[in-house]
Amino acid sequence: MKPNEPSRTALTIARQRAAHQLLDRGSILCDPFAMKILHEDEKDVLQFSNAHPLAAIGRLFTAARSRIAEDALSRAVERGVRQIVILGAGLDTFALRNPHSALEIRIYEVDHPATQAWKRERLAEAQIALPPWLSLVPVDFERDNVAQKLVAAGLQQNSPAFFTWLGVVPYLTQNAIGRTLDTMSSIHNSEVVFDYMEPPEASSQELRQFEKERTEQLEKMDERSVSRFEPARMRAILRSHGFCAIEDIGYEEIVSRFGRAVQGLAPGHLGLHVVHARPLSFS
Numbered sequence: 001m002k003p004n005e006p007s008r009t010a011l012t013i014a015r016q017r018a019a020h021q022l023l024d025r026g027s028i029l030c031d032p033f034a035m036k037i038l039h040e041d042e043k044d045v046l047q048f049s050n051a052h053p054l055a056a057i058g059r060l061f062t063a064a065r066s067r068i069a070e071d072a073l074s075r076a077v078e079r080g081v082r083q084i085v086i087l088g089a090g091l092d093t094f095a096l097r098n099p100h101s102a103l104e105i106r107i108y109e110v111d112h113p114a115t116q117a118w119k120r121e122r123l124a125e126a127q128i129a130l131p132p133w134l135s136l137v138p139v140d141f142e143r144d145n146v147a148q149k150l151v152a153a154g155l156q157q158n159s160p161a162f163f164t165w166l167g168v169v170p171y172l173t174q175n176a177i178g179r180t181l182d183t184m185s186s187i188h189n190s191e192v193v194f195d196y197m198e199p200p201e202a203s204s205q206e207l208r209q210f211e212k213e214r215t216e217q218l219e220k221m222d223e224r225s226v227s228r229f230e231p232a233r234m235r236a237i238l239r240s241h242g243f244c245a246i247e248d249i250g251y252e253e254i255v256s257r258f259g260r261a262v263q264g265l266a267p268g269h270l271g272l273h274v275v276h277a278r279p280l281s282f283s
């Protein structure tokens with residue numbers, strides 16, 4: 001990311017979520033705020049989503065990782081978790097849709113200061129008020145102490161917390177990833193859902209060109225995906241940062257769970273994964 005500019009990929013992901021509402025009728029993730037927060041015309045969103053013949057893959061993965069995270073989050077809330085932390089929130093709208101508002105949960109959206117300031121502007125332009133259960137916490141994962149910032153914003157470190165960290169890990173250095181994992185595992189009974197990418201060679205022949213074009217596009221946006229992991233390496237990293245119960249859901253599993261709900265999905269294998277992990281302290 002450029003230091004003083006909002007994340008361009010946050011806008012791309014928000015457009016994918018909006019296109020999923022228009023083209024797939026929100027069949028994986030129903031998000032009535034997806035178009036509102038974008039504040040763009042339907043025809044522009046459709047043009048964006050038709051710009052690449054393989055755009056359906058982006059819609060599928062964006063919707064599916066949020067759905068997996070939000071389903072796990074709901075189960076955590078049923079077990080009594082009342083603190084939700086959305087790391088690298090971008091234009092995520094979970095806090096606006098919060099289905100648990102009667103249960104006095106607190107939601108912390110953590111993001112790069114420039115992206116967060118831009119989100120505030122977008123919300124104001126779309127005349128969407130910040131809900132009372134939401135705290136916005138500006139943090140640069142590369143420079144700041146995430147735990148300190150969250151505690152200063154009101155997070156209770158001795159109460160359980162559910163973290164989502166979607167579409168962020170690929171853009172961070174391994175040091176920032178490790179420190180953030182330590183923050184999460186230090187909280188008793190915490191859980192996280194996040195996604196990561198394998199090196200490009202993991203993709204099948206038919207999707208490798210898509211992968212190459214995506215990487216070139218990211219470079220133009222100055223948001224390189226710097227951290228990619230083989231699944232065994234990711235598992236080892238999680239273990240070394242105190243996580244034990246690890247469910248790693250690969251792209252093919254995601255396609256078989258959700259693929260039918262997305263129009264025009266191309267076949268093939270991409271090295272994309274969604275992980276649900278809990279630390280050793282979980283009881």
Ligand SMILES: C[S@@+](CC[C@H](N)C(=O)[O-])C[C@H]1O[C@@H](n2cnc3c(N)ncnc32)[C@H](O)[C@@H]1O
Pocket residue numbers: 001006007009010013014087088089090091092110111112113115139140141142165166167168171172
């Ligand atoms: C691809 S977007 C994903 C947004 C959101 N999670 C979603 O699914 O819509 C990546 C997000 O990571 C954030 N990010 C990237 N590098 C960061 C850093 N060093 N510190 C804080 N946030 C960062 C960006 O600001 C952006 O919101």
